[in-house]
Amino acid sequence: MTITDTTPILGRPALATPPRRSRKPVVHVFFGDLAATSLTVATGFLLLSMIPAINWAVFDANWTTGDPATCREGGACWAFIAAKFRFIIFGVYPPDQQWRPLVVMGLIITMVLASLSPRLWGRKLAYGWVAAIAAMLTLMWGGVLGMALVPTSSWGGLPVTLLLALLSLGLGFPFAVFLALGRRSKLPVPRLLSILTIELVRGLPLVGLLFVASILLPLLLPAGWTIDKLGRTLAALTVFAAAYLAEVIRGGLQGLPPGQVEAAKALGIPGWKTVWHIVLPQALQKVIPPLTNTAIVMVKNTSLVLIVGVFDMLSASRVAATDPLWPAPYVESYVFVAAIYFVICFGISNYARWLESRVQARTYR
Amino acid sequence: MNHALTSAAISIAALNKWYGNFQVLKDINLVVAPGERIVICGPSGSGKSTLIRCVNRIEEHQAGSISVNGIELDESLRNLDAIRREVGMVFQHFNLFPHLTVKENCALPQILSRGKRRKEAEEFAMHFLSKVRIPEQAEKYPGQLSGGQQQRVAIARALCMSPRIMLFDEPTSALDPEMVKEVLDTMIALAEDGMTMIVVTHEMGFARKVADRVVFMEGGEIVEINEPNRFFDDPKQPRTRHFLSSIMH
Numbered sequence: 141m142t143i144t145d146t147t148p149i150l151g152r153p154a155l156a157t158p159p160r161r162s163r164k165p166v167v168h169v170f171f172g173d174l175a176a177t178s179l180t181v182a183t184g185f186l187l188l189s190m191i192p193a194i195n196w197a198v199f200d201a202n203w204t205t206g207d208p209a210t211c212r213e214g215g216a217c218w219a220f221i222a223a224k225f226r227f228i229i230f231g232v233y234p235p236d237q238q239w240r241p242l243v244v245m246g247l248i249i250t251m252v253l254a255s256l257s258p259r260l261w262g263r264k265l266a267y268g269w270v271a272a273i274a275a276m277l278t279l280m281w282g283g284v285l286g287m288a289l290v291p292t293s294s295w296g297g298l299p300v301t302l303l304l305a306l307l308s309l310g311l312g313f314p315f316a317v318f319l320a321l322g323r324r325s326k327l328p329v330p331r332l333l334s335i336l337t338i339e340l341v342r343g344l345p346l347v348g349l350l351f352v353a354s355i356l357l358p359l360l361l362p363a364g365w366t367i368d369k370l371g372r373t374l375a376a377l378t379v380f381a382a383a384y385l386a387e388v389i390r391g392g393l394q395g396l397p398p399g400q401v402e403a404a405k406a407l408g409i410p411g412w413k414t415v416w417h418i419v420l421p422q423a424l425q426k427v428i429p430p431l432t433n434t435a436i437v438m439v440k441n442t443s444l445v446l447i448v449g450v451f452d453m454l455s456a457s458r459v460a461a462t463d464p465l466w467p468a469p470y471v472e473s474y475v476f477v478a479a480i481y482f483v484i485c486f487g488i489s490n491y492a493r494w495l496e497s498r499v500q501a502r503t504y505r
Numbered sequence: 506m507n508h509a510l511t512s513a514a515i516s517i518a519a520l521n522k523w524y525g526n527f528q529v530l531k532d533i534n535l536v537v538a539p540g541e542r543i544v545i546c547g548p549s550g551s552g553k554s555t556l557i558r559c560v561n562r563i564e565e566h567q568a569g570s571i572s573v574n575g576i577e578l579d580e581s582l583r584n585l586d587a588i589r590r591e592v593g594m595v596f597q598h599f600n601l602f603p604h605l606t607v608k609e610n611c612a613l614p615q616i617l618s619r620g621k622r623r624k625e626a627e628e629f630a631m632h633f634l635s636k637v638r639i640p641e642q643a644e645k646y647p648g649q650l651s652g653g654q655q656q657r658v659a660i661a662r663a664l665c666m667s668p669r670i671m672l673f674d675e676p677t678s679a680l681d682p683e684m685v686k687e688v689l690d691t692m693i694a695l696a697e698d699g700m701t702m703i704v705v706t707h708e709m710g711f712a713r714k715v716a717d718r719v720v721f722m723e724g725g726e727i728v729e730i731n732e733p734n735r736f737f738d739d740p741k742q743p744r745t746r747h748f749l750s751s752i753m754h
Contacts, residue, residue, distance in 0.1 A: 402563050403600035407614040407666060408589040417617060421604050 197475075212467040220469040221476050224460040228476065231296015231456040237288060241299040244276045248302050256491065258498070269310070276303065292370040296451035298480065300370075304442040304452065305484075307374055309435055312381030319386035321415065324393055334386070341383035346444055349376045354448035373445050381438050388430045392423030425499050432492035436485045443481075453477055513572075514539045514670055514701045515560060520569035522555060529555050530566065531725045539669075542696050543703045544712040544733075547722035548748060553705045554597075556722070557672045560703070561592045574669065593668030597675040599655045601647040601662070607634065608643040611662045619666070626665075633661040637691050653684030657691050664695075671695065673704040707752065713737060721745045 164172070170180045200215025204222070211217040221228070230238045251272045255265060280299065283289035322334030341349070353376035354369060361367070367375075396419060404414040424431070446455040457473040513536045520533040529552045537543055545553045558564040560571060562578060562585055571578040573588045601610050611630030615621045621629075634640045637657040639650075647655050656676055663671060673692065677685045689711050696702060696715045706712065712719050712733055719736040721729045721744075729736070729745045740746045 397598075397600075399596060399598055399600035400602065403594075403596065403602070404614075405563055406561055406589065406592070406594035406596075407662070408586060408618040409614055410618065413617045417613060418602055422602075425604065 208466045212469060216472055216475075217467065217469045218472060220461075220466050220472055223466075224463070224473075227297075227460050228453065228457045228473070229298045231300065231451045231453075232294050233296055233299075234288070234290060234294065237282070237290060240279045240282065240287065240290075241295075241297070244279050244299050245302065247272055247276055247279075248306065258495070273307070273310075292368050293451075295370065297456045298453045300451065301439075301442050301453040304374060304377055304445065304450075305439040308377035308381045308442070309385075309438055311374075312378045312385055312438075315378070315382035316385030316389055317420065319382060320389035320393060323386070323390055338383045338386050341379055342387070346376075346380050346441055347447060349380055350444060350448050352376070369448070370450055373448060373450050377438070377442065377445075380441070381434070384434050384437075385431070388427050388434055389423060391430065392425075392427035393419065395426050396423055428492055428496050428499070432489060435492075436488055439484055439488070440481060453480065512539070512575075513537060514541065514574060515703070516570075516572050517556075517560075518570050520556070520559065520566055520571065522552075522559065522564070522566045522568075529725050530559070533569070533727055535720065535727065535730075537670075537701065537703065540699050540701055541717045542701075542715050543718055543720060544716040545703065545705045545720045545722060546707060546709070546712065546748075547728075551722040552725040553720075553722045554674050557594075557674055557703050557705055560672060561589050561594060563594070590666070591668060592670045592672060593663030593666055594672045595656070595659050595663055595674065595676050597678050599647070599652075599659045599679075601655055601659055603647050606644055606646055607639070607650070607658050610647065610658060611665045614662065615665055629665050630661070633664045634658070636664070636694075637661045651684060652680045653687045656680065656684075656688045660688075660691055660695070670701040670703070673702065673706065675705050675707070677706065677708055709737070709752065721748065723748065 169176070171177045196215045198215075201218050202211050202213075202215060203218050205211040205217070205219040208220070208223075211219050226235070226238065230241050233241055251269060254260065254268070278284065279287070280295055280303075281290065281292075319334045319338055322330040323338065325331045325334070344352075350373060353372040357372055358366065400418055400422065401414060404418050409418070442452060443454040445452050446458070451459075454477055457477045458470075461468060461470045461473040515535070515537040517533055517535045520530055521528065522530040533556060535543075535556075545556065547553050555564055559566045560573065560578075574591050576584050576587050576591070578584060578588055601607075602613075605613060608627060608630050611633060612623065612626040615626040615629060616623060631640055631643060634643055637660055639654055639657055639661075642650055642654060642658070647658065650658065660676075676692070677688050680688060685708070689708060692702070692704070692711070693715055702715075704711070704716075716733045718730055719733050720727055721736070721740075721742070723744055729740065729742045731741070736745070737749065740749060
């Protein structure tokens with residue numbers, strides 16, 4: 141052995157790169173052992189059993205039709221969706237005014253896209269949202285700037301769904317923060333009030349809450365007072381969202397090490413500034429997954445408003461399917477609406493995953 | 506009020522504290538002169554951390570009095586605020602704000618509690634980050650730094666508030682051994698600048714080198730106070746001797 145020999149003591153040269161993992165052969169992946177084989181067979185059967193559904197939905201489907209009555213022969217009647225598209229999306233909103241909800245949806249999408257990056261979160265964006273919501277409601281209502289007045293009873297479809305989801309979560313969130321902080325407060329009155337509110341609302345089914353808001357509330361109000369039905373529905377959804385969000389946020393608050401508040405105290409940072417700048421940002425970051433969960437559930441919960449007669453997207457699709465000209469294409473209607481819900485919820489879920497990975501990139505401990 | 510008390514940096518008299526029925530501090534009396542460096546040592550659970558955490562009311566005491574630069578620590582929030590302005594604190598687990606960059610960690614507290622402008626606060630932050638010799642880490646997040654670097658950031662953050670007294674609560678106990686020195690060096694530099702310091706630590710080398718007086722606590726009481734050479738070479742109390750023999754190896 142010469143002096144220049146750099147062979148390590150174990151006799152093999154040191155590896156400069158990690159060893160490459162040998163790939164398993166494909167057959168091995170699918171039929172390697174009993175578990176893999178049974179999974180492959182089961183998946184195969186599942187796929188085979190889906191063939192009729194795929195045939196119905198795609199290959200035998202009628203995409204266009206001249207005669208609605210025969211549209212459903214053989215497969216799905218997607219021509220129905222094409223014909224009723226505007227009705228499902230906009231409900232009974234006056235057709236000549238439907239550019240207004242269209243602009244509202246454009247506004248919602250623009251604002252949501254503008255709010256995606258946490259870098260832009262701040263006072264300006266908050267003002268932007270307030271202005272945008274005011275603009276949306278003005279557009280929907282009308283009665284000013286030469287726009288015809290459209291009462292909330294004529295609102296409908298996707299804009300109602302989006303507005304209810306957005307406003308119930310947006311208005312519910314600040315309440316939720318107060319409820320969560322209240323529940324952890326040392327002062328007995330805020331704590332008991334918070335616990336009472338949260339537990340009461342969580343103990344009621346949303347359907348019950350919606351009935352209370354739409355039927356009981358008008359009876360309880362003094363004579364001559366009226367609150368719009370859509371407004372009452374929104375209030376019920378907001379309270380519901382707030383109670384659930386509050387418990388999620390409380391989880392984040394409890395996960396925060398006490399040292400954070402101690403450090404803030406030692407630095408002389410006033411209490412509410414500590415909450416706003418130190419406690420909440422960290423607590424909320426910890427609970428992004430369950431917050432997402434609540435947001436998705438609330439988007440879908442808005443469909444329950446149909447039982448108190450608010451005309452959201454799901455209601456519109458049901459009404460569309462009752463048109464006697466068409467052969468009762470309920471399945472097509474529901475599949476279409478489900479697809480829209482899926483796109484919204486899948487979007488929320490992916491966005492949350494991205495937010496989380498951004499947080500992890502800073503290697504939080 | 507007598508003159509010796511008002512001119513003291515910190516004066517603690519007849520201090521008692523209980524957790525439930527368990528007494529953690531028993532009749533503590535300690536007067537710290539301006540510019541003085543005190544090291545507090547003692548076995549774990551002896552109440553040494555609790556004692557310094559009472560000084561800026563991270564913990565509340567139930568009996569006795571504490572005053573800082575003549576300000577009485579009482580029920581008044583104004584006094585508490587004034588005392589927290591005088592006193593900076595460094596924690597065992599750093600307690601940096603993980604969602605803020607190093608620079609923000611140092612700048613934001615100045616903005617929130619002193620109402621400073623951002624520009625001035627950031628200049629101050631960079632000044633003290635240079636002083637603890639990590640200005641190049643200013644844009645990183647605490648989680649990206651080593652323990653020693655994080656603790657130096659924590660020291661810089663406390664210094665940004667221009668305190669006249671610094672409390673150190675076991676600042677090197679959570680560090681890997683190779684990082685202890687960089688933090689101790691920072692503290693020694695601070696002591697050389699004339700800062701009044703109370704340091705709870707097990708670093709006896711630091712105590713011998715820097716301390717004006719060493720306080721030994723056990724079971725919630727002060728057992729012995731002495732200047733370092735006498736404390737280490739000729740302890741008066743048997744309990745002190747026993748403690749020293751158990752940590753010197």
